[in-house]
Amino acid sequence: MTTMNRRIVLASRPQAIAGPENFRLETVPVPTPAVGEVLIRNHWLSLDPYMRGRMSAIKSYADPHPVDAVMLGGTVGVVAASANDQFAVGDTVLAFGGWQEYALIAGDGLRMVHRIDPALAPMQRYLGALGMPGMTAWFGLNRIIEPKAGETVVVSAASGAVGSVVGQLAKAAGCRVVGIAGGPDKCAYVVEELGFDACLDHKALRDTRDFDKALAAAAPQGVDGCFENVGGMVFEGTLRQMNAFGRIALCGMIAGYNGEPVPLKDPTVLLRSRLKVQGFIISEKPAEMAEAFRALAAAHVAGQLKYRESIAEGIAAAPDAFFGLLQGRNFGKQLVHLA
Amino acid sequence: MTTMNRRIVLASRPQAIAGPENFRLETVPVPTPAVGEVLIRNHWLSLDPYMRGRMSAIKSYADPHPVDAVMLGGTVGVVAASANDQFAVGDTVLAFGGWQEYALIAGDGLRMVHRIDPALAPMQRYLGALGMPGMTAWFGLNRIIEPKAGETVVVSAASGAVGSVVGQLAKAAGCRVVGIAGGPDKCAYVVEELGFDACLDHKALRDTRDFDKALAAAAPQGVDGCFENVGGMVFEGTLRQMNAFGRIALCGMIAGYNGEPVPLKDPTVLLRSRLKVQGFIISEKPAEMAEAFRALAAAHVAGQLKYRESIAEGIAAAPDAFFGLLQGRNFGKQLVHLA
Numbered sequence: 001m002t003t004m005n006r007r008i009v010l011a012s013r014p015q016a017i018a019g020p021e022n023f024r025l026e027t028v029p030v031p032t033p034a035v036g037e038v039l040i041r042n043h044w045l046s047l048d049p050y051m052r053g054r055m056s057a058i059k060s061y062a063d064p065h066p067v068d069a070v071m072l073g074g075t076v077g078v079v080a081a082s083a084n085d086q087f088a089v090g091d092t093v094l095a096f097g098g099w100q101e102y103a104l105i106a107g108d109g110l111r112m113v114h115r116i117d118p119a120l121a122p123m124q125r126y127l128g129a130l131g132m133p134g135m136t137a138w139f140g141l142n143r144i145i146e147p148k149a150g151e152t153v154v155v156s157a158a159s160g161a162v163g164s165v166v167g168q169l170a171k172a173a174g175c176r177v178v179g180i181a182g183g184p185d186k187c188a189y190v191v192e193e194l195g196f197d198a199c200l201d202h203k204a205l206r207d208t209r210d211f212d213k214a215l216a217a218a219a220p221q222g223v224d225g226c227f228e229n230v231g232g233m234v235f236e237g238t239l240r241q242m243n244a245f246g247r248i249a250l251c252g253m254i255a256g257y258n259g260e261p262v263p264l265k266d267p268t269v270l271l272r273s274r275l276k277v278q279g280f281i282i283s284e285k286p287a288e289m290a291e292a293f294r295a296l297a298a299a300h301v302a303g304q305l306k307y308r309e310s311i312a313e314g315i316a317a318a319p320d321a322f323f324g325l326l327q328g329r330n331f332g333k334q335l336v337h338l339a
Numbered sequence: 340m341t342t343m344n345r346r347i348v349l350a351s352r353p354q355a356i357a358g359p360e361n362f363r364l365e366t367v368p369v370p371t372p373a374v375g376e377v378l379i380r381n382h383w384l385s386l387d388p389y390m391r392g393r394m395s396a397i398k399s400y401a402d403p404h405p406v407d408a409v410m411l412g413g414t415v416g417v418v419a420a421s422a423n424d425q426f427a428v429g430d431t432v433l434a435f436g437g438w439q440e441y442a443l444i445a446g447d448g449l450r451m452v453h454r455i456d457p458a459l460a461p462m463q464r465y466l467g468a469l470g471m472p473g474m475t476a477w478f479g480l481n482r483i484i485e486p487k488a489g490e491t492v493v494v495s496a497a498s499g500a501v502g503s504v505v506g507q508l509a510k511a512a513g514c515r516v517v518g519i520a521g522g523p524d525k526c527a528y529v530v531e532e533l534g535f536d537a538c539l540d541h542k543a544l545r546d547t548r549d550f551d552k553a554l555a556a557a558a559p560q561g562v563d564g565c566f567e568n569v570g571g572m573v574f575e576g577t578l579r580q581m582n583a584f585g586r587i588a589l590c591g592m593i594a595g596y597n598g599e600p601v602p603l604k605d606p607t608v609l610l611r612s613r614l615k616v617q618g619f620i621i622s623e624k625p626a627e628m629a630e631a632f633r634a635l636a637a638a639h640v641a642g643q644l645k646y647r648e649s650i651a652e653g654i655a656a657a658p659d660a661f662f663g664l665l666q667g668r669n670f671g672k673q674l675v676h677l678a
Contacts, residue, residue: 231606253607264603267570268592271618272397279610 003030006315007070007100014055018326022055023071023319030102032081037106038113039081042097045315045336046074046127047322049252071099071318074132076116076123077339084110092118094126099318101338121300128161128333129307130296136282137165137227138292140249141173143285144278145225149174152219154238157229158199159186159308161333162251165296166227167196168305175225178218180234182328189331194306202234211237227251232262239269250279308332342369345654346409346439353394357665361394362410362658369441372422376445377452381416381436384654384675385466386661388591410438410657413471415455415462416678423449431457433465438657440677460639467500467672468646469635475621476504476566477631479588480512482624483617484564488513491558493577496568497538498525498647500672501590504635505566506535507644514564517557519573521667528670533645541573550576566590571601578608589618647671 004027011024033039054065054072065072075097079087087093096112097103105113116126128134147153153170157163158179167190170177179190179199187199198218205211215223215237222243228235231253239248253262270277282289299305310330312321318336325334343366350363372378393404393411404411414436418426426432434452436442444452455465467473486492492509496502497518506529509516518529518538526538537557544550554562554576561582567574570592578587592601609616621628638644649669651660657675664673 235606250610253610262606264606267574267601267603267606270616271589271592274618274620274623276615276617277609278615279613281613284613 003102004028005030005100005102007098008315008318009070010055010065010067012067013057013064018052018055018323020319020323025316031104033083033104034106035083036110037104038079038084038087038110040075040077040093040095040097040103040105040113041080041339042075042077042101042103043337043339044076044124044127045097045099045318045338046131047312047318047325047330047334047336048073048132049325051322052326072096073098074127075103076126077103086110087113087115091115092123094131099315099336101315120297124309124335124337125300125307127335128309129165129305130293130300132282133161133333134165134296134305135289135292136251137162137169138295139282139285139288140227140251140280141166141169141225142292143288144249144276144280145170145227145247147173147175147225150176151224152176152178152221153225153227154178154180154215154219154223155196155227155229156180156234156238157252157328158190158196159194159332160229160330163227163229164190164194164307164332165305167194169299170225171195171197172299172304176219176221178215178223180230180238186331189308193308208233208237212240215241225249228253236264236266239264239273239275240266242269242273242275244274246273246275248275248277250277310334312336314338342441343367344369344439344441346437347654347657348409349394349404349406351406352396352403357391357394357662359658359662364655370443372420372443373445374422375449376443377418377423377426377432377449378420379414379416379432379434379436379442379444379452380419380678381414381434381440381442382676382678383415383463383466384436384438384657384677385413385470386651386657386664386669386673386675387412387471388665390661391665411435412437413466414442415465416442425449426452426454430454431462433470438654438675440654459636463648463674463676464639464646466674467648468504468644469632469639471621472500472672473504473635473644474628474631475590476501476508477634478621478624478627479566479590479619480505480508480564481631482627483588483615483619484509484566484586486512486514486564489515490563491515491517491560492564492566493517493519493554493558493562494535494566494568495519495573495577496591496667497529497535498533498671499568499669502566502568503529503533503646503671504644506533508638509564510534510536511638511643515558515560517554517562519569519577525670528647532647547572547576551579554580564588567592575603575605578603578612578614579605581608581612581614583613585612585614587614587616589616649673651675653677 057064079091094114153175155163155166158181167177177196179196187201190199226248229252396403418430492514494502494505497520506516516535518535529538565587568591
């Protein structure tokens with residue numbers, strides 16, 4: 001009996017708002033590895049905001065994802081068959097296996113396959129606090145914001161996979177940390193579980209004046225560092241309260257991912273307050289990734305890296321979970337459990 | 340007979356567009372220095388875009404200028420009377436003497452008085468290529484853009500006091516340099532006299548598509564560094580053509596100095612292209628100012644620092660010259676000749 005692979009492909013590019021019609025579930029036979037190739041049974045798929053960017057044909061740091069190809073995504077899983085002597089059946093591996101149950105990895109894709117240690121942490125943690133999101137948090141905080149003890153750092157999407165790590169690392173560095181999250185449950189979690197000093201619920205703030213007052217109360221000494229995952233009103237409001245020589249690590253601008261314009265109304269604040277804004281992509285920083293992983297693994301072993309996951313069950317649930325992520329319905333790292 | 344001092348004070352804050360009604364010419368007796376004070380006969384006054392910001396009550400890196408006080412400004416002149424043993428009558432000095440013929444300098448203001456060498460260059464050059472504008476150019480280029488030979492650098496307000504130095508230093512560093520200036524005369528000067536590789540006349544470009552095409556032709560390898568003196572459409576258009584990891588030294592956003600909002604329509608470009616934007620004020624970098632001055636003086640002595648001045652005659656002409664500067668009517672460093 002042939003084993004079947006269920007997978008989700010990009011069916012079409014979104015015109016404006018992405019929806020289920022842009023995806024298609026397919027069922028195809030599981031392939032057999034040719035010489036040099038590896039077949040991985042994906043156990044966990046990571047869903048991330050950057051995927052929305054790839055669905056469109058807009059020029060960015062990566063090429064648009066091809067229509068009719070399996071949606072891309074980071075995965076962890078177990079080698080099911082191998083024709084490559086670097087990998088043995090049973091190895092637990094991190095890979096870019098995509099939105100599917102089985103991934104055949106060949107050629108250049110093999111450079112993205114890394115054995116991981118399932119004894120250090122549950123394997124899905126390598127898609128979160130010990131993976132790209134955690135390393136993204138570490139790099140933006142330590143290489144762009146460079147926080148000093150006593151400074152104030154603001155983190156948007158504070159309960160998410162990246163933001164939660166940023167805040168915990170900034171607290172460990174002696175900073176006052178203010179999170180921004182959507183809803184009272186997330187804010188309570190950010191303060192009570194993760195140990196942030198304060199958290200603003202942006203859903204409870206109706207306009208920029210509300211936001212300004214709330215942030216001024218939460219950051220009475222002004223803001224020195226901003227780890228920006230969202231963009232839009234929250235970003236602009238944070239810029240207005242930054243102290244001279246503030247640093248902004250620009251990691252995500254999810255507010256604009258559906259193509260709606262989210263202008264920065266007053267860019268002169270960058271000059272008035274002599275701010276530094278720097279965009280970055282962790283995968284372009286291989287040297288720092290290794291350093292970041294060591295720091296995160298040490299924090300994890302010491303029990304200093306708290307963590308929360310939103311889990312969707314089965315590959316067919318991936319599109320809905322992805323739209324939930326774009327709308328902030330997830331709570332913590334959004335994963336799809338596949339096996 | 341009492342010698343009189345003609346001076347210009349800030350009469351009122353601009354409601355929207357600044358105009359002559361915001362200034363008032365006064366004639367008052369020249370004061371006599373008390374113990375520790377110095378009286379300077381101002382020979383040259385520098386006019387600079389930052390002064391527009393101080394006229395308003397908007398929070399910025401400096402306090403608003405007080406109404407009824409003499410307008411602030413950098414000056415060079417000669418000590419006319421001294422009750423301070425650090426300065427002798429006849430010394431040529433750089434000071435913050437303001438919009439007036441004579442400046443009595445006391446207290447903290449004395450820390451801004453520096454003897455200069457009139458044998459190295461005409462004294463007004465210390466308000467331009469060998470002064471704050473030149474040091475601003477040096478810092479933004481060398482400490483923020485950090486250009487490598489072969490890279491492309493775009494400079495706005497390219498014929499001005501800052502932009503002209505940026506471009507000449509970037510050429511000396513082996514870069515392709517594209518200026519942006521207003522009008523064919525300025526563009527011809529930038530290319531033919533200053534040695535830039537190309538110059539876009541923003542007055543001849545009707546919209547963003549025109550600008551995009553012109554910049555793509557002038558910078559076929561994309562843009563690696565941007566020295567921004569203007570803001571607005573030109574800035575946004577340059578950002579769109581920046582290469583990954585481009586650096587932007589944010590020195591001025593004159594487009595917004597009259598308070599009109601000049602939004603950055605698409606800030607996600609900072610993330611997509613992993614750009615670094617950094618605002619700065621040279622007067623906050625005393626250590627680098629000394630290094631910058633040495634580099635600029637060496638370039639001047641070697642004849643490598645070409646230079647152009649717009650000169651208004653007499654203190655009464657300062658307001659009109661200042662509005663001309665805000666509108667780009669000046670051609671090179673805007674000075675007022677006082678003696």
